[in-house]
Amino acid sequence: MFFRKRKRRLLPSNGEQVGLREFLLDVYGRLYRHFGPRHWWPADTPFEVIVGAILTQQVSWGNVEKAINNLKERQYLSVAGILALSHEELGLLIRPTRYFNQKAQRLKDVCRVIREEFGDDVDAFLKEETGALRNRLLKVRGVGKETADSILLYAAGRPVFVIDSYTHRILQRLGRAHGRETYDELQCLFESHLPRDVTLFSEYHALLVALGHHTCLKSRPQCSGCPLAGVCVYQARLAAGATRAEASNDVPGAIAGRRSGRVPTG
Numbered sequence: 683m684f685f686r687k688r689k690r691r692l693l694p695s696n697g698e699q700v701g702l703r704e705f706l707l708d709v710y711g712r713l714y715r716h717f718g719p720r721h722w723w724p725a726d727t728p729f730e731v732i733v734g735a736i737l738t739q740q741v742s743w744g745n746v747e748k749a750i751n752n753l754k755e756r757q758y759l760s761v762a763g764i765l766a767l768s769h770e771e772l773g774l775l776i777r778p779t780r781y782f783n784q785k786a787q788r789l790k791d792v793c794r795v796i797r798e799e800f801g802d803d804v805d806a807f808l809k810e811e812t813g814a815l816r817n818r819l820l821k822v823r824g825v826g827k828e829t830a831d832s833i834l835l836y837a838a839g840r841p842v843f844v845i846d847s848y849t850h851r852i853l854q855r856l857g858r859a860h861g862r863e864t865y866d867e868l869q870c871l872f873e874s875h876l877p878r879d880v881t882l883f884s885e886y887h888a889l890l891v892a893l894g895h896h897t898c899l900k901s902r903p904q905c906s907g908c909p910l911a912g913v914c915v916y917q918a919r920l921a922a923g924a925t926r927a928e929a930s931n932d933v934p935g936a937i938a939g940r941r942s943g944r945v946p947t948g
């Protein structure tokens with residue numbers, strides 16, 4: 683007897699797409715009503731966003747603020763200012779952030795690109811076509827996709843969804859990811875199911891950060907006060923008597939990983 687091998691379905695069906703869009707918008711609405719507007723990214727200029735996005739890697743925002751204030755108070759928060767400092771001097775000013783030696787190098791490398799190719803003109807740098815600007819940022823050693831996309835969204839105003847570890851954890855607990863998806867797959871999930879709107883993407887990412895930071899904690903999520911409790915698989919499993927380990931198991935058919943590849947950004 684022959685069995686016809688079923689083709690793996692890579693794209694969600696129309697029904698799933700509509701369902702997922704509604705789900706993602708429902709999650710957004712619940713978070714927005716709970717936390718209110720986050721006014722993210724907290725910065726006075728696009729250049730400050732660039733600096734903050736690099737400094738915030740693996741450190742709390744409070745420490746980033748201290749480092750940015752050090753640069754601001756001494757009037758070094760500019761391309762010219764950062765390039766005028768020696769590596770050691772810059773490292774001392776941004777010392778409150780971890781890995782300040784590597785971060786000093788990254789800041790200088792980005793500033794060098796802006797100087798050498800755009801004559802210190804940050805606006806011209808940020809006006810580059812989205813894909814070209816992203817590639818340019820990713821070529822700087824130590825600048826990854828999350829940092830590059832944060833700069834694209836919050837400094838350049840491009841409709842690019844930023845993915846971080848909070849996003850991954852929350853989606854997994856909601857039953858929409860299995861935890862092994864790539865950055866691009868999760869980004870595609872949001873970008874292909876939501877209106878490509880800078881305000882929506884900016885607010886949505888900030889709200890997920892707020893939930894991940896305050897409520898959906900890694901080891902002990904605070905489900906009783908969570909605005910997503912009504913739509914969360916993890917919470918439903920706990921309520922049904924599962925242990926935390928059991929509640930964390932994959933949801934069969936979590937659909938985030940079914941589609942791969944990056945949706946071109948505008």
Ligand code: SF4
Pocket residue numbers: 852855856897898899903904905906908909910911912914915916917
């Ligand atoms: S209900 Fe609990 S597990 Fe689910 S998103 Fe909220 S805090 Fe996280």
